[in-house]
Amino acid sequence: MATLYHSPFCPHSRFIRLVLSEMGMEPTLMEERAWDRREAFLLINPAGTTPVLVEQTGLAVPGAGIIAEYLDETRGLGLSGRRLLPETxxxxxxxxxxxxxxxxxxxxxxxxxxxxxxxxxxxxxxxxxxxxxxxxxxxxxxxxxxxxxxxxxxxxxxxxxxxxxxxxxxxxxxxxxxxxxxxxxxxxxxxxxxxxxxxxxxxxxxSFRTLLADRVPGMAPADHYANLDF
The missing domain is CATH 1.20.1050.10 (Glutathione S-transferase Yfyf (Class Pi); Chain A, domain 2)
Structure with a gap:
């Protein structure tokens, strides 16, 4: 199983979480506070930014755009009509x-x-x-x-x-x-x-359900945030 280093309210991390869900992938989620500059995380991604997808093989794929391209290259063909990057x-x-x-x-x-x-x-x-x-x-x-x-x-x-x-x-x-x-x-x-x-x-x-369940400690979302009919 792949691991995704992310931050709940990092928009780039949220993008990749949506992508993975749309592709039917359920990675292990590891929350990372980029500003802490944690040494173990910097060894995975020297830029110190989220998201980073780490495959079971140990391959670390950093950055939302790079992860999106990587996932299309490695899983896109198997998605048939659900491919998220078009063919033409x-x-x-x-x-x-x-x-x-x-x-x-x-x-x-x-x-x-x-x-x-x-x-x-x-x-x-x-x-x-x-x-x-x-x-x-x-x-x-x-x-x-x-x-x-x-x-x-x-x-x-x-x-x-x-x-x-x-x-x-x-x-x-x-x-x-x-x-x-x-x-x-x-x-x-x-x-x-x-x-x-x-x-x-x-x-x-x-794919959006887990995002709508995220909360910032001590800060409630806007009233309509999780309302599907707003």
């Missing part, structure tokens, strides 16, 4: 483009600010960057999330799923990041019904 070149390019949009751009402009300031800092000591949240960063993220929601709405007004006719890595990456922001109550769902309806579809999938 043009479709694969579009999925990868949107995967980069959410894992890099959305993360840098929204998720990283909110998760760091509202969640991670609560558990860090001052030497590691802990302390009160930076409200300037939080306000910037709340502003940025609005145009990302409009972009999701734009895509979904023209497609069945974010990258085309089928569920792909792009949907799972976008939903993973939004799930973190949604826990904190910072997604303006009332501004784009099309984006909200798409998220409700992804959120209703069985």
């Amino acid at each position: 070149t043009a479709a694969r390019v579009e999925v990868r483009r949107l995967l980069d949009w959410f894992l890099v751009k959305f993360n840098a402009e929204v998720t990283e600010y909110l998760v760091t300031e509202k969640i991670s800092k609560r558990f860090m000591n001052s030497a590691n960057g802990g302390g009160p949240p930076d409200m300037h960063a939080i306000r910037a993220a709340r502003t940025n999330v609005r145009y990302h929601m409009k972009y999701i709405g734009y895509l979904m007004s023209r497609r069945k799923w974010i990258a085309g006719d089928h569920l792909t890595y792009a949907d799972l990456a976008a939903a993973a990041h939004l799930s973190c922001v949604d826990y904190l109550g910072d997604v303006p769902w009332d501004e784009d019904e099309t984006a909200r309806d798409w998220y409700a579809r992804v959120k209703s999938r069985p």
Whole structure:
């Protein structure tokens, strides 16, 4: 059985948890606080970031994008019509483009600010960057999330799923990041019904159940967080 080193509210970790579940894989989950810089974890991934997938053979695959590509190479063909990276070149390019949009751009402009300031800092000591949240960063993220929601709405007004006719890595990456922001109550769902309806579809999938059960100690989620009809 594979092992996934993750953090419950690391959006990249959440993405890979969704991917693994959609592929029918049940890895052993090992929670890792990246800011602790644990020596044993650094030996597995010198970058010190989550997620990291470790196969039974001992092969360590670090990073959400790399894990996604690795899983498609090693398990994708066996998924038949449920493959999360399409078979045609043009479709694969579009999925990868949107995967980069959410894992890099959305993360840098929204998720990283909110998760760091509202969640991670609560558990860090001052030497590691802990302390009160930076409200300037939080306000910037709340502003940025609005145009990302409009972009999701734009895509979904023209497609069945974010990258085309089928569920792909792009949907799972976008939903993973939004799930973190949604826990904190910072997604303006009332501004784009099309984006909200798409998220409700992804959120209703069985793979999402374990994510919706996650809780930050001492911090309750937004009232609608686990509600499939919100």
